Amino acid sequence: MVDWDLAGRTARRLVGPGPQTTREEAAAVVRELHEAAATAVAHVEGLTGLSPVPGGPVPEVAVVDRPGWVDANTQGMSALLDPLVDALAARQDSRPGPLATAIGSRATGVQAGGVLAFLSSRVLGQYEVFGTGGRLLLVAPNIVDAERRLGVDPSDFRLWVCLHEVTHQLQFSAVPWLKDHLEAQMAEFVEATDLDPDVLRDRLGDVLRSVLDAARGADGGDDAGLMALVQDPAQRAVLDRVTAVMSLVEGHAEYVMDGVGPDVVPSVRTLRKRFAQRRKGRGPIDRVLRRLLGLEQKMKQYAEGRVFVGGVVDLVGMEGFNRVWEGPENLPRIEELTDPARWVERVHGRPAIPA
Known part of the structure; x- marks a missing residue:
C-alpha cells in the first residue's frame, strides 16, 4: 500500500x-x-x-x-x-x-x-x-x-x-508487555476496519473543512485530523484505548522532565514556559499540517496525561501510581485521564484521599 x-x-x-x-x-x-x-x-x-x-x-x-x-x-x-x-x-x-x-x-x-x-x-x-x-x-x-x-x-x-x-x-x-499490548490494539483496530469508499469520501470532506478552518486561524473544530476518518464504534473503542495509553506515556515523561527540579536542570521553569509557546505552532502552513496530522490531538495528550500522572501521584504517591504498569487492566481509561480519582478508586479499591 x-x-x-x-x-x-x-x-x-x-x-x-x-x-x-x-x-x-x-x-x-x-x-x-x-x-x-x-x-x-x-x-x-x-x-x-x-x-x-x-x-x-x-x-x-x-x-x-x-x-x-x-x-x-x-x-x-x-x-x-x-x-x-x-x-x-x-x-x-x-x-x-x-x-x-x-x-x-x-x-x-x-x-x-x-x-x-x-x-x-x-x-x-x-x-x-x-x-x-x-x-x-x-x-x-x-x-x-x-x-x-x-x-x-x-x-x-x-x-x-x-x-x-x-x-x-x-x-x-x-x-515489556506494553509493546505487545500496543501491537495487539493495532491488530484489533484492523480487525474492526470496514472500508466503504463513499463513507470514506464524506468523512474526508469533513476533515478537509476542518483543515481549511485551521488555515484561516479559526479556533475549535475537530483536532483529530486524519483520525477523524475513524468513526466505526469498534474502531473508536480501540482508538480510545490507544489514546489513553499514549496519553499516559507522554504525560509520564512530561511529569518526569519537570519533576527533577532546578537542582538537576537549573532553568527548568524557563524551559517549560518557552517550550509551551513553541508547541503552539508557527504560521498558517504549520497550523494546516498540524491539524491534518492530528498534532493538536497530540498536544492534548501531553496535557491530559500530565494531569493524570500528577493527580494520581498527589493522591497515592509514586509507588501507588506505578500500579499502572502491573498489567493492561490497570491502564487508565480515557475518561479517567481528567479524573485521576476514578482510576485510584478502581485500581486501589478505595476512594481517593489526598496524601
Missing part, C-alpha cells in the same frame, strides 16, 4: 538542512547529547522508581540528523504497518490489479514522504518501539535549532529533552 523506499527518498529531498554549525560545534553537540542521555538515566529511575527488566536488551542511543530520522522512521513504520495492511487486504472481497497497486503505492509513498519531511524538522527525540527492538533517537539539528530559537541554556535544554526521551525508554524496558 505504501512504497516506503520512495517515501524515504521523497522526504530526504524535501527536508531542510537545519541550522548552520561548524564541524567542531556539531561534534560537541553529539558528544554532549550522548552524555546527557547517560546522565538522565539515573535521574529518571530515581524519580519514577522503575528499573529495566534484568537481562533485557540494552537500549541503543543514536544521535542522528534529519535524514537519519527519516530512514529510521520509514523502517519502523514499514515494520509496524505492512503486516497490518496485508491483514486488511486479505479481508477484502476484491483486490486491485498489479498496475493499480504499483501506482497507488507510489502515490501514497510520495504523500508519506511529505509528512516525514515535515515532521523531521520538528521532532527533537524519539524512542523507537517498533522495528528496531528499542532505540533512542536524538535529532541533533532540531535540538540546536530549538534551543537557539528559544534562547535557552543549551546544556540545560539538552538534558531536559533527554529526560523526556529516556523516560520513554524506561517505560518500555521496565514494562
